[in-house]
Amino acid sequence: MDIAKMTIKAIHTGLENKDFKAEEVTRAYLARIKAFDQGIGAFLSLDEAGAIAMSRGIDEKIQGGEAPGLLTGVPLAVKDNLCTRGLKTTCASRMLEDFVPPYDATVVGRLRERGAVILGKANMDEFAMGSSNENSAFYPVKNPWDMTRVSGGSSGGPAAAVAAGFAPYALGSDTGGSIRMPASFCGLVGVKPTYGAVSRYGLIAFGSSLDQVGPFARTVEDAAIALEGIEGFDPKDATSVEGRVRGGYTASMLSGVKGIRIGVPREFFAQGVDPEVKKTVLRAVKRLEALGAEVEEFSLPITESGLSAYYMISSAEASSNLGRYDGVRFGYRTRDYDGFEEMVVKSRTEAFGQEVKRRIMLGTYVLSSGYYDAYYKKAMLFRQKVRRLFKEAFEVYDAVVSPTVPVLPFKLGEKTQDPLAMYLADLFTVNVNIAGIPAISLPAGFSEGGLPVGIQFMGDHFEETKLFRIAYALEQDLGLNLVPELKEVK
Amino acid sequence: MKVTKEEVAYIARLAHLSFTEEEALKMAGEFSDILAHFDNLSQEDLEGIDLYPFEEEGMRLREDQVIPFEHFEELYRNTRSMAGTAVKIPRVVD
Numbered sequence: 001m002d003i004a005k006m007t008i009k010a011i012h013t014g015l016e017n018k019d020f021k022a023e024e025v026t027r028a029y030l031a032r033i034k035a036f037d038q039g040i041g042a043f044l045s046l047d048e049a050g051a052i053a054m055s056r057g058i059d060e061k062i063q064g065g066e067a068p069g070l071l072t073g074v075p076l077a078v079k080d081n082l083c084t085r086g087l088k089t090t091c092a093s094r095m096l097e098d099f100v101p102p103y104d105a106t107v108v109g110r111l112r113e114r115g116a117v118i119l120g121k122a123n124m125d126e127f128a129m130g131s132s133n134e135n136s137a138f139y140p141v142k143n144p145w146d147m148t149r150v151s152g153g154s155s156g157g158p159a160a161a162v163a164a165g166f167a168p169y170a171l172g173s174d175t176g177g178s179i180r181m182p183a184s185f186c187g188l189v190g191v192k193p194t195y196g197a198v199s200r201y202g203l204i205a206f207g208s209s210l211d212q213v214g215p216f217a218r219t220v221e222d223a224a225i226a227l228e229g230i231e232g233f234d235p236k237d238a239t240s241v242e243g244r245v246r247g248g249y250t251a252s253m254l255s256g257v258k259g260i261r262i263g264v265p266r267e268f269f270a271q272g273v274d275p276e277v278k279k280t281v282l283r284a285v286k287r288l289e290a291l292g293a294e295v296e297e298f299s300l301p302i303t304e305s306g307l308s309a310y311y312m313i314s315s316a317e318a319s320s321n322l323g324r325y326d327g328v329r330f331g332y333r334t335r336d337y338d339g340f341e342e343m344v345v346k347s348r349t350e351a352f353g354q355e356v357k358r359r360i361m362l363g364t365y366v367l368s369s370g371y372y373d374a375y376y377k378k379a380m381l382f383r384q385k386v387r388r389l390f391k392e393a394f395e396v397y398d399a400v401v402s403p404t405v406p407v408l409p410f411k412l413g414e415k416t417q418d419p420l421a422m423y424l425a426d427l428f429t430v431n432v433n434i435a436g437i438p439a440i441s442l443p444a445g446f447s448e449g450g451l452p453v454g455i456q457f458m459g460d461h462f463e464e465t466k467l468f469r470i471a472y473a474l475e476q477d478l479g480l481n482l483v484p485e486l487k488e489v490k
Numbered sequence: 491m492k493v494t495k496e497e498v499a500y501i502a503r504l505a506h507l508s509f510t511e512e513e514a515l516k517m518a519g520e521f522s523d524i525l526a527h528f529d530n531l532s533q534e535d536l537e538g539i540d541l542y543p544f545e546e547e548g549m550r551l552r553e554d555q556v557i558p559f560e561h562f563e564e565l566y567r568n569t570r571s572m573a574g575t576a577v578k579i580p581r582v583v584d
Binding site: 100196244329339420 | 497504506507509520524525528530532533534536539540548549550551552561568570577581582
């Protein structure tokens with residue numbers, strides 16, 4: 001068993017055939033994490049005892065003749081903004097450093113019911129705000145493909161965990177690209193489902209109208225299996241949609257791309273895109289054409305304004321959502337204070353990191369009297385325009401393709417002093433969240449220096465089936481080898 | 491769009507945050523850059539767009555239900571100080 005290369009499917013088959021035990025799988029991952037994660041920083045905490053106990057219980061059931069489900073006994077990493085009952089959930093923030101939720105997020109509960117083994121909680125940008133995972137209050141996540149470079153953010157921990165072979169899959173959250181971007185940088189498949197397809201109950205809120213939980217995996221098939229394990233209506237989330245999720249992706253994705261219409265928006269390949277990224281993505285598009293897809297260039301002029309609208313809307317929602325952290329009932333409370341007001345201001349000022357404070361300030365600014373019409377309202381109007389333009393595009397095309405990120409994984413520290421440069425890395429991902437549509441990122445190839453390049457396919461609401469179909473066909477055609485060589489840290 | 495450090499101080503009060511003079515000055519500069527970039531929205535034709543044109547299909551509110559929560563120890567383990575089943579906070583009114 002080469003644990004670093006294992007997939008959900010391979011583990012499932014092995015358990016089913018009794019080739020190995022679930023406990024052996026869990027122990028092999030834990031051993032690999034201990035050998036290598038010090039140099040990467042993918043995990044914030046491990047639940048060794050819980051993971052081993054869970055996998056032992058699964059082994060007993062399998063020995064007793066119970067047939068394991070697809071996710072039974074399969075370990076995973078969970079982003080630290082998803083509530084796990086009895087396990088610390090910090091959001092990579094000093095504010096929630098000691099927070100232990102009394103309940104599971106719906107997605108976590110669903111996976112537990114299916115016998116999934118949670119190895120631990122994965123690192124992230126504080127409160128999911130960032131594009132490089134350098135905003136974690138504890139330590140940054142390094143890219144397993146090149147440890148001098150960022151993993152991408154905000155779900156850098158889950159991405160690096162899967163890329164490094166610490167888990168076959170992971171759960172992340174995507175508010176403006178936080179799954180797809182690290183998936184692209186770490187050479188993985190990452191899915192941002194349609195808004196409302198996956199429950200947000202127990203996901204610590206950042207931008208509530210944009211947030212969505214989704215999986216990371218090494219293969220399209222694994223990503224499909226993981227999404228099927230978490231999606232579907234949840235009465236505990238009022239934005240959860242009933243009766244629209246299609247499911248069955250692992251079967252429907254096999255039907256190929258012959259006759260599938262793919263739109264190539266020229267604005268997503270314009271100036272500012274790294275030439276190697278552009279070349280790699282366009283080469284993959286050509287492969288799809290060779291496989292029978294109908295490819296056509298068109299205009300979708302939303303990138304620049306979409307980025308502005310995204311940062312206004314997400315920051316406005318963050319300023320409201322993060323208002324609850326006041327040091328009163330839970331979370332960090334400052335030591336010395338004079339009166340209630342000072343306690344609140346000092347607790348927030350001391351416990352929130354620089355980027356979180358910047359977003360709260362930006363959000364408060366665009367919502368404040370005198371600026372609301374000039375900024376927030378315009379952003380909300382543009383949001384409707386983006387939805388309309390995507391709807392029009394999907395009347396013609398089954399999917400729209402773009403690079404996931406305009407640039408290659410950058411160096412640690414390269415953009416930390418320039419917030420605007422960091423925000424520009426999200427240029428191609430944010431509009432998907434603004435419109436609430438699904439998107440998938442998968443590896444399209446590598447740069448000359450050996451860095452992964454991701455390709456993104458966007459689809460109409462609840463059309464994940466088409467995205468899996470295209471992604472699977474491309475993945476099979478490209479046949480990339482996707483496990484980086486790691487150096488042991490003593 | 492030029493943002494001043496006085497505006498930063500005003501927004502900080504609204505957001506229950508505090509900044510040193512140096513931090514406020516740095517943030518004013520960053521905000522000026524970010525908001526200048528955001529100005530591209532002013533070039534967009536947004537005439538005739540309805541702000542709230544639809545309700546999401548399939549989303550609905552459920553009826554309130556009373557379900558006793560029994561894990562008080564777990565629930566209250568995150569609080570700083572308790573008095574019986576109440577959360578103790580500093581004095582708000584003198």
